[in-house]
Amino acid sequence: MSDSPAGRLQALFEGHRLTPTQRRIAHCMVRRAADAPFLSSVELAELAGVSQPSVTRFAVALGFDGYPALRRHLREVAPPEPVPGEDAGHNEYQQAVLAEIENLRHLAGLLADPAPVERAGRLLAGSRPLLVLGLRAASSQARGFAYFAAKVHPDVRLLDEGGSMLTDRIDAAVRAGATALLCFALPRHPREVVEALEYARAAGLTVVTVAESAFAPVAAHSDLLIPAAVGTGLAFDTACAPMLLGRVLLEAMADELPDAQARLEQFDAKAAERGLFVE
Numbered sequence: 001m002s003d004s005p006a007g008r009l010q011a012l013f014e015g016h017r018l019t020p021t022q023r024r025i026a027h028c029m030v031r032r033a034a035d036a037p038f039l040s041s042v043e044l045a046e047l048a049g050v051s052q053p054s055v056t057r058f059a060v061a062l063g064f065d066g067y068p069a070l071r072r073h074l075r076e077v078a079p080p081e082p083v084p085g086e087d088a089g090h091n092e093y094q095q096a097v098l099a100e101i102e103n104l105r106h107l108a109g110l111l112a113d114p115a116p117v118e119r120a121g122r123l124l125a126g127s128r129p130l131l132v133l134g135l136r137a138a139s140s141q142a143r144g145f146a147y148f149a150a151k152v153h154p155d156v157r158l159l160d161e162g163g164s165m166l167t168d169r170i171d172a173a174v175r176a177g178a179t180a181l182l183c184f185a186l187p188r189h190p191r192e193v194v195e196a197l198e199y200a201r202a203a204g205l206t207v208v209t210v211a212e213s214a215f216a217p218v219a220a221h222s223d224l225l226i227p228a229a230v231g232t233g234l235a236f237d238t239a240c241a242p243m244l245l246g247r248v249l250l251e252a253m254a255d256e257l258p259d260a261q262a263r264l265e266q267f268d269a270k271a272a273e274r275g276l277f278v279e
Helices: 007-011 022-032 041-048 053-062 067-077 092-110 113-123 136-149 165-176 191-202 240-255 260-276
Strands: 130-133 156-159 180-185 208-209 224-227
Touching: 007 022, 022 041, 022 053, 022 136, 041 053, 067 156, 092 113, 092 208, 092 240, 113 180, 113 208, 113 224, 113 240, 130 136, 130 165, 130 191, 136 156, 136 180, 156 165, 165 191, 180 191, 180 240, 191 208, 208 240
Parallel strands: 130 156, 130 180, 180 208, 208 224
Antiparallel strands: none
């Protein structure tokens, strides 16, 4: 966990059994880590889209007498840092880029402990076939991972469309021997993704998830969740950190596949024969 306001907040919340509403509050505070120690309970409730009493119950669930006690604690353990890009010389586009750079710094801090990624790599490499799920905003992340994974993994099956066929394809993969599913989950989270993960786990699959926070709605339906923050400074969220984490997982998976390098060399040879790429 990185030693940043967001990292320290996440460390404070982890280990507590939080309700979905409380996870929503926690996620909002992590995303607004610089402001969190100074928000009133009413302001936090409005930002998280919950009621003010829910904020109070959240503080009590963390072991505090009430929200004022939680806020005092936050000022001690998570003092604000300058938000990248708040310099008057930076326009809104530059601020969005600088904030995304900070998200990558947080990811680098998280990866200081490689154990979760290495565990994920083993799970993904060992699943034949391997399911890769991503709907709506996360479909491009899933498709990109599946494209590269297919170069080193013998059987990758992309799930990037919802509907009634989704569970059918999960069933077919389980019958074929699948043991793991990789999910990319980004805001706003489609109900179908939560339902699909719940179904996949009931079918015996181990779920590895890349999400924007450990408090995302998909957390309760994941066996291993690795967070990578999204940028929120533009009209539509940016997902540089989740994309990079996907490439890191690819590397970890390839390290567990003994014939990965041979497959890559075979692909390069075939591509050269076919003149697939412009030199």
